[in-house]
Amino acid sequence: MEKPPKKKKPKKVKMTAEMIEKLRIEAELEAARQAELEKRRLEEERKAAIEKEKREIIEHRLRQEQLDKTMSKLMDMVKKCKEANRQETELAEWEFYITCGRLPNPSLCDQMNTYLHLWEKELDETTMEEASKRTEDVVKLLTDLQDLLDTATDVEDRIVNNWKWVRQLFRDHQKENLEVATYKLLRNIEKNLHRIDIPTADFNFADENLNLSIWLRVQLPVHLPNPRRPPKSRIEIAFPNVNMEVLFPSSIDCDSMAVRSVYLKYDHLSDLCASFYIPNTPSMISSALLDSVNREWRVKLKYKYDNRDRKTVVPKTDDNGNGAPCEEIEKTEFSSDEEIPLVPYKKLEPTASEMAIQLEDTLYSETKQHLTITVPDHVINLRRFSVLGGVFCLNLVYQPPQPQQFVTMDLEMTKLFLPKKLEHVDFSVIYTPPAPPPPGLRRLPEQIEEEMRLQEEEMDKLMLITLTWPSHVIFLELPIVCYWDEGQRQWSKKNIHDLKHNEEKGILTFRTGLFGTYGLATIRYVNLPYQAWELKAEEDGSVTFQITAAILMLEFNVNKEGLVCLSQLQNSPNKALTEIIGVYFKLFKLKRKMKEAGIDVFPEPDAFCYIEGACEKHWPMEKHLYYNMAQMAPCFNFAWSRWNLTAGRRNIVMQMREYVPTKTKQKNHSMLLVTPQKASLVECTEVSQVFCDDDVEGLKFSADLYNLIKAAYSITIRKKAQNAPWEMVHALYELLLAVKVLSFS
Secondary structure (H helix, E strand, C coil): CCCCCCCCCCCCCCCCHHHHHHHHHHHHHHHHHHHHHHHHHHHHHHHHHHHHHHHHHHHHHHHHHHHHHHHHHHHHHHHHHHHHHHHHHHHHHHHHHHHCCCCCCCCCHHHHHHHHHHHHHHHCCCCHHHHHHHHHHHHHHHHHHHHHHHCCCCCCHHHHHHHHHHHHHHHHHHHHHHHHHHHHHHCCHHHHCEECCCCEEEEEEECCCEEEEEEEECCCCCCCCCCCCCCCCCCEEEECCCCEEEECCCCCCCCCEEEEEEEECCCCCHHHCHHHCCCCCCCCCCCCHHHHHHHHHHHHHHHHHHCCCCCEECCCCCCCCCCCCEECCCCCCCCCCCCCCCCCCCCCCCCHHHHHHHHHHHHHHHHHHHHCCCCCCCECCCCCEEEEEEEEEEEEEECCCCCEECCCCCCEECCCCCCCCCCECCCECCCCCCCCCCCCCCCCHHHHHHHHHHHHHHHCCCEEEEEECCCCCCCCCCCEEEEEECCCCEEECCCCEEEEEECCCCEEEEEECECEEEEEEEECCCCCCCCEEEEEECCCCCEEEEEECCCCEEEEEECCCCCEEEEEEECCCCCCCHHHCCCEECHHHHHHHHHHCCCCCCCCCCHHHCCCCCCCCCHHHHHHHHHHHHHHCCCEEEECCCCCCCCCCCCEEEEEEECCCCCCCCCCCEEEEECCCCEEEECCCCCCCCCCCCECCCCCCCCCHHHHHHHHCCHHHHHHHHCCCHHHHHHHHHHHHHHCCCCCC
C-alpha cells in the first residue's frame, strides 16, 4: 500500500526589525482608534443617559399631575359612596324605628343585650318548635350583624369588637337553645318521641336552618342473665333526615342513652379560628399609585444623591498654615416632606431604577413570607381551605329520668338531677395508624395478614359514619372531613380515618372515635387561576363581566344603580345558586352567598401564597387600573391577553377596543401595556410571535389608562365615560378589585 506524500512545511518568514516596528505602530494606531471609538461611545451613552434623566424628570412631573387628577376623581367617587351608604343606613334605621319590630337593631349592642336577657328568662322552657322559631330570628340577626362587620371599613375598632362579642353571645345562647329543646324532648320519651317498635324510638325535625334526629333504646325491664344468649349485634342507625348513617362499635350498646344527629346549615365556628383572618398587609404595597410612584422616585433620588461625586474643598488655614483638603459635608437624611436635591449624572451599577425595583422585590418577597400562615399538618388552614355546607353534629347523651305515673291518681312523678340539662357520654377512642415498615424490610405473607387483621380490629373500635354532601353547596373537588376541636378552636383531621368517597352519589364514609361536630372542607381557590375574561357594556347601560375560571364559567352584570348579579353560571355539578342567578345584590352580599355555596373567585391579598400558576402584579398599579377600567367600561371592551401571565409583576397586558353594543361589527383589538410609570398602546397583537413593548407611534405620555384614552380617543368617548353613573363605576371597580383577573390570568 502506497504511503501518502508528505506535506511540505511552510517556510518561516524571518521578521526584520523594520517589519516589527511597522506592526507595532499599526497596533498602537488601532488601539488608539478603538480607544477613541470607545470614548465616543461612552460620551454618546452619557449624553443619552443625561437626556433620559431629563425626560424622566419631565415625565414624573406629568405623572404627578395626571395621577393627582385621576385620584381626585376616585376620592370624589368614594366620598359619594360613603355619603350614600350613610344616608341609606340612616333611612334603614328610621324605618326600623317606626315599624317597631319585635327584633332588636343589630347595630345597637344595648338592644341586643336586652333581647338576650329576655331570652334567658324563657330558655329553660324551650320546646323544639320554639327553638326553631328562635333559630330563625337568631340567624336573621346574625346575618344582619355579619353585614355590619363586612362593611365596617370606617367603624371604630371598639364598636367592631362589641359586635363580635355580641355575636358570640348569640351563638352561645343558640347552642344552649338546642340543648334545652333536646333535653325537654328526652324528659318524656313516651309522649314526645315516635315509637319505632317496642325497644326503640326516634324523633325527626327539620326547618330551613337545621335538621335534627334522635334515636334511642327505650328503657325496658332488665332481663335475667342468660349465658346462652348471643352477644348483641353492633348498632347501625340511619338518619335520613340528616343524610347520615352511623355504625357504632360493639363497645356502645346505647342502653340508657340517646343518639342525637343534627345538621346545621350555618357555620358558626370557622371564624373563631386564628387562620380565618388574613394577616395585616404592609401599607406601602396597598397604597395609592400616586403615593407609590412618588415613593419610588424618592428612592431613586436618594440613591443618586448618596452615590454622587462629592466636591473637594480646602478649609481656611490657621496662622501656622495648617489645613488639609476634605470632602464637602452635606445632608444624608431627609424627612418625608423634604425635597431631595438633584445631582449631576453619574453612571451607577446597578442603576437607580434597578435599585428601586430590587428593594420593591424584597418588600414583596418579605410580604409573601409574612402572609403565609403555617399550621400543623392535621389542622385545616382556612387561608387555603374553607368549610362548606354548614356542620354536622353527632352526640351521645344519657337519657334523663322518665316520669312515673300513679295508677290510682292522675299524677306523675319524675326524679330530677341538677343541673337540669343534657349529660353527654364521655366516649373517646384514639386510633393511631401503623407506621410504614422500614424500606427494604421483607415481611412474610403471614406477618402482613396478621398486621391487617390487627388493624381491622382496631378500626372496628371506631364509629363508621356515612354522610351525603349537602345539595345546596357546589363541591368542585372531593371534600375532606374535619373535626372541631373546641379546646384549640380549630378544625382538625387528626382523628378522621379511612375516608372514602363515592363521587357519583355524592357520599363519603369515614371512621372516628369522637363524638362532636364535623365539617366538610375543600380548597378555597380551586377555580383559580382564570383561563380568560372579558368586560363589555350592554345596550341598557349596564356592564357585563365574563370569567372563564379553571372549572366554572361565570358572568356578572353591574347595573346603573350599583348592584351586581350573577347572570350566568355554567359547568356547575348541581343546581346550587340557581335561585340567586339574575338577582341583584350589593357586592358584599353576593360575595358571601357565592363563597358559602363553594364558589370563591374573590382572592384575598394572601391568595398568592396558596395558588400556583399566577403572576402577582404591582398592587397599587393593579388597583388603579381597575378604577380606570371601571371608568371606561361604558365605552370600551377589555379582554384577556396571553401575554399578561409572562409579562412580570410590573407589567399588565390586555386587549382593548372601542365598543358600541348596538353595532354588530366592532373594531379590532389593540394591545394595552400598563406599568407603574405609564400606560401605552404597543406594536403587538395576540398572534405575534414574540411580545413587543414598543409604543405605537405618535402617542403622548400618559401616566394611566384614563389619560391614555383622553389623549388617543375622541372627546365623544370621554364625555360618554364621564356621564356614566358613579354608582355603577364604583360597583364595577369593587368587583374587579375583588376578582383580580389581572393577577390571576
